Amino acid sequence: MKQLRLLALAAAALTPMSAAAEEIDMILNWVPTADHAPYFYAVEAGWYEEAGITLNIEAGRGSGAAAQRVGAGISPIGVADMATALVAKSKGADFVAVMAVYANSPQGFYWLKSNGISGPADFAGRKIGNPPADASRVMWPMFAQEVGIAPDSVRFVNVSPQAKLPSLKSGAIDITSDFYNEHDLKVREFGDDLGFVAWRDIGVNPYGNAVIVNAEFMKDNPDTVATFTKVTQRAFKACVENVEPCLDALLASVSGLDRQNQRDQWNRIKELMRDDTTTSVALGAFDDSRMAADYRMVETHFGVEQPFDVKAVYTNALLDLTIKMAKE
Structure with a gap:
């Protein structure tokens, strides 16, 4: 994470610093991959710096952890799965979502058909491998109810993001959760033996990743948050139009990534x-x-410890309404 911060700062240093640029820490939901490329692109292009922001990008350890960190004000800005963030909000995390990154849930489960699993009905008695703070763990009871199996019928095994595929291949786990982003990588690895179910395809489609901001920070720094949001939205638009410069920025800042895999992800x-x-x-x-x-x-699947008005935890007011997502 320290390396990522230094790289982000180094990239920003290539452009002239705006007067009184504000240094802001941004915690990601996971280690950086293609879905984070727009932030790195905007840093490298100097867009944040030109707007008076020096952005420090830090790798995350799960949406649950990121939501808690932003909600507590440890990091003023972050990226988190929205449903997971709402669970954190019900437990006291104080944030406002300013931009939806995934309008559709990226959540899915993967398995090998050769292990005798044909679908979610066969998950009972199996081992699911993912990190402790993985959003799918938080949301598992809802998924289990939707597919008609007991939530306690599976055993979760702690597996790092990088170890998911090797663990599945070795048989250390039977199933892994993962974002749809890396679907192509798994298809290349396992071919026709790969089993997959997308949450959205069984009617579970909450918002996925979103940019969230600590509520107190937003109240104290409304102009900064508004500027950050518009620059970020502009960066995503640029990457939708041409991802190659965005991948350049990502790969220059994060080691160990394969360009074709990241292009497929995007x-x-x-x-x-x-x-x-x-x-x-x-x-x-x-x-x-x-x-x-x-x-x-x-409310139904997790309970709300502290009820809240959901309209108070997100806003479209900071977005540039002239910027639309491409229809194709």
Whole structure:
């Protein structure tokens, strides 16, 4: 994480610093991959710096951890799965979501058909491998109820993001959760033996990743947050139009990534970013009815320790409404 911060600062240093630039830490949901490329691109291009922001990008350890960190004010800005963030909000995390990155849930489960699993009904008695703070662990009871199995019928095994595929291949785990982003990598690795179910395909489609901001920071720094949001939205638009410069920025800052894999990821990410709201209202915009449904989902499946008005935890007001998500 320290390396990422230094790289982000070094990239920003290549452009003239605006007067009184404000240094801001941004915690990601995971280690950086293609879905984070727009932030690195905007840093390298000097867009944040020109707007008076020096952005420090830090790798994350899961949406749950990122939501808690932003909610507590440890990091003023972050990226987190929205449903997971709502669970954190019900436990006291204080944040406002300013931009939806994934209009569709990226959550999915992967397995090998040769292990005798044909679908979620066969998950009972199996081992699911993922990191402790993985969003799918938080949301597992909801998924289990939807597919008709007991939530306690599986055993979760702690597996790092990098170890998911090797663990599945070796048989150390039977199933792993992962974002749709890396679907192509798994298809190349396992071919026809790969089993997959997308949460959205079984009717579970809460918002995925979103940019969230600590509520107190937003209250004290409204202009900074507004500027950050518009620059970020502009960066995502640029990457949708031409991802190659964005991949250049990502690969220059993060070691160990394969360019073709990241390009494949980005093509999947564009599918997740696209819905009627992001193509007609604005790229990154939330839909009120969907957010209300997401709150009901959290209330039904996880309980709400501290009830809250869901309309208070997201806003479209900071988005540039002239920027739309491409329809194709």
